[in-house]
Structures are given as C-alpha cells and as structure tokens.
Amino acid sequence: MNKLIYYLLLMPISRLPLSVLYGISNGLYSTIYGVFGYRKAVVRENLTHSFPTKSEVEIREIEKSFYRHLCDIIVESIKNFTISEAASKKRMKIVNPELLERYFNEGQSVILVGGHYNNWELFALAISGQIKHTPMALYSPLKNKFWNEKITASRSKYGLHMLRIDPILKKMKTQKGEQFAVIFGSDQSPTKTQLVHFTSFLNQETAVAYGAERMAREFDIPIIAGSNIKVSRGHYKIVFKLVSDDHSKFKKGEITSAFTKHLEKDIMTAPQYWLWTHRRWKRHKSEHKTDRII
Numbered sequence: 001m002n003k004l005i006y007y008l009l010l011m012p013i014s015r016l017p018l019s020v021l022y023g024i025s026n027g028l029y030s031t032i033y034g035v036f037g038y039r040k041a042v043v044r045e046n047l048t049h050s051f052p053t054k055s056e057v058e059i060r061e062i063e064k065s066f067y068r069h070l071c072d073i074i075v076e077s078i079k080n081f082t083i084s085e086a087a088s089k090k091r092m093k094i095v096n097p098e099l100l101e102r103y104f105n106e107g108q109s110v111i112l113v114g115g116h117y118n119n120w121e122l123f124a125l126a127i128s129g130q131i132k133h134t135p136m137a138l139y140s141p142l143k144n145k146f147w148n149e150k151i152t153a154s155r156s157k158y159g160l161h162m163l164r165i166d167p168i169l170k171k172m173k174t175q176k177g178e179q180f181a182v183i184f185g186s187d188q189s190p191t192k193t194q195l196v197h198f199t200s201f202l203n204q205e206t207a208v209a210y211g212a213e214r215m216a217r218e219f220d221i222p223i224i225a226g227s228n229i230k231v232s233r234g235h236y237k238i239v240f241k242l243v244s245d246d247h248s249k250f251k252k253g254e255i256t257s258a259f260t261k262h263l264e265k266d267i268m269t270a271p272q273y274w275l276w277t278h279r280r281w282k283r284h285k286s287e288h289k290t291d292r293i294i
Contacts, residue, residue: 065272092126115187128159133181
C-alpha cells in the first residue's frame, strides 16, 4: 500500500506545477480544517496557552491562517520529491551566508538551530551549495522503513547528510580537515532520556533539549540561529544570527535559552507559520530526574 501511494499518487502529484498544487492546497484546507478538524483541539489549546492575552476571535484567526499555511506546506513537501536543485534554491534563499563563511575560512564548524517554522523541508534541499560548510542534519529514523528511505533520500539528494547523533559526533571528531554545519531542530519535545534545560517559551515552562549547546561547548564552535521567513507563497529566505562564539561568557543553559528566544520572536511576529499541531509541551520539570536537567 505504501508503494502504491508513493508511486501512483504522490509522485504524479509532485510533478504538477505549484500553481496547480496550490489549488489542491485550497481544497485541502476546506477538508482538513472545515470537515475533519485535524488536531484542531491541540492547535487551539497550544494557541490559547501561548497567547493568553489574545481574544477568542484572534485565536481563531491565527488558527485558520495556520491551517491554510499547513496545507501549503503539505503540497510543497510533496513537490520536494521532484523539485530541481535550482528551483529549490530559487524558492529558499540564504540572505547572509557570509556569517557562516567567516567561520569556514577560520577552519571552524558551526551549529545551526531552527524550528518547525515556515518550510523547513525546503531548507533541507536548498542549503547545500549556498554555504561552504558540509551540512549535516540530526534526525531520528521513521519506524516505517519504506517512508524513511524515501523521505531521507528526498531530503539528502542535493547534499545534506541525514545522520543520527553518534555518526555526527564521529565525523566531528575524526574528519578534522572538513568544516561541518550541524543542524538541530530546537523546538521538538525532548524524550525522557535527553538532557534538557527548562526555559520560558511562548508563556510556558518548556523543556528544550540541551544537545545543541552541549555540542557547541564540547567542540568550541559557534552556534547560530536561523530565521525562516516567508516572502510570498512558495518563496522563503533564511537570515542567520550569531547566538554565541565565546561560550565562556554564558552559564550552562543560557545559550539554549537564547536561541529559544530567537525562535519565539519569529513566532510572535507571524504565529501562523509555526507547527501548532504537535504536542510541544509533553515534558514537565517535575517528571525529570535532577541529573537530566541543566
């Protein structure tokens, strides 16, 4: 069944022009939001807790705008299976690659942190060739082997390396002559076994995985946040901002709080572009062992 869906449905749809796909997106909105109300209770709860001063009318407007954007992301992600490298870079432009280039020229790897904001899947395709570092993204394999293979192949087809943490650490330690850009998604709810730092995020106490800061400190490399900005329908730009390149100035956890605030600022500016359907606040401080908290 998975192969039939992929080869007979998704691939033919993927080859359609985006102008047609956006017509499909409009229909998806009516179905997903209006008919089935996909995760509407989760979205509304997340929005209400994140924006306690907004009225019910304002929350509903953000909610509707989010579902319209989500449907665009769905069809754009399907398009990613067949989009050309040139088209991906045209639609996802890095505005200030010179910030990373400075560290590349100094022989340093970097850590890039971002979130599930705007089109993060297109960023995976478009980053290679726009920066000089070798991009590596931390990921957890999907349980379904078929979809894991197809989605991983799609994300990595233009140069991004999709790896788990151990292979990334091995490359960082052994391939001294190569500069890497290690990409972390900072807004996922951490597992119970992960080392975390608790900070305020969207008006809620939030556990943020400590891995990005920990790696930055271990290898003494800069940590940089990326803002994924929607320019127009199907077009985005990335603006990088330095979080820290001298970690001795910060106490443990403060760098994590800093890049979390960076993402929060983007969300506050245009909340409809964040992925509100996921249960971000599953972890609570009282549930974590003290040795797993910074």
